[in-house]
Amino acid sequence: MAQRILYNAPQSTCSQRVRFVLNAKGLPFDEVMLDLFSGDQLKPDYLKLNPNGVVPTLVDDGAVIIDSAVIMEYLDERHPEPAPLRPEGLVELAHLRSLLRFIDEVPTPAVRVPSYNVAFLPHFQAMSEDGFRALADSKPLRKEFLLKMGRTGFSREEMDAALDRLRRAIGRMHDAIVAGGGPFMMGKNLTLADVAIMPVVVRLDDIGLADMWDDKPTIAPWLERMREHPAFAPTYYSGSLLTEKYPHLRERFSRKPVAV
Secondary structure (H helix, E strand, O other): OOOEEEEEOOOOHHHHHHHHHHHHHOOOOEEEEOOOOOOHHHOHHHHHHOOOOOOOEEEEOOEEEEOHHHHHHHHHHHOOOOOOOOOOOHHHHHHHHHHHHHHHHOHHHHOHHHHHHHHHHHHHHOOOHHHHHHHHHOOOOOHHHHHHHOOOOOOHHHHHHHHHHHHHHHHHHHHHHHHHOOOEOOEOOOOHHHHHHHHHHHHHHHOOOHHHHOOOOOHHHHHHHHHHOOOHHHHOOOOOOHHHHOHHHHHHHHHOOOOO
C-alpha cells in the first residue's frame, strides 16, 4: 500500500483539486472513494480522521491532513519537485494566499448551489422530511447549507446570488490573468490558485454555464491549458463530471444552458 491514502469522492470539487496536485507531483497514492450519499463521510471511522465529515482527507505516512487548501499547500511544501506551485517571494506568496482565500470563500461554496439544484436535488426529494432533517443534523459543516436548500431546492433568489458570486469570481480570475501577463493567474507559471479554482470552472462548463466567460477572453484558453496538463486526465477519470455520473444532465445541457 502506498504511504499516501486519499479519502475522497470522484465528483467532489475539493477532492479534484487535491488529486490534481498529487498527480502533478507524480506522487503515488491509494484512493479510497467515499459514497457521500450513503453517508460514508459520517461513519465513525472516517470522523476519527476528519471530524468535519467532509472530503478530502489525506493520510501521509500516518499523518492526517484535512481541508483541501491545507492539503495542497502541505503537498507543495513537502514536495516542491518537479515544479513548485507556489511563488518564492514573500509578497508573491501573500498574493497567492489572498487568491486562495477568495476562491475558498466566494466561488467554491457558490458553485454548490447550482450543482445541488441541477444534479443532487432529486436524491433529497426522495427522502422523507424526517430523514432529510436527520441527514442535515448529521453534517458538521453542511447543516445550514442543506436546511437552506430544503427538499424543494434553492430559491431563484438564492440561485441568482450564487450565480452573481460566480460571475464576480470569473471576473477576478480574468483580471488576475491580465495583470500577471498570463497564461495563468499569477503569470507564466501554474500555481495553487489555478488548481484551486479549476474544479469550479470545470463544473460550470459541465453544467452549461460556460457563457459566464463569453466576455472574458482569457478564461477559455486558460481552461484549455489546464485540460492539457498531464495531471488533468488522471484527476478527471471517468465518473468525475456530473454529466458522467448523471447521464440525463448531458442531454439537458446539450439542448440549452441552465436558466439564469
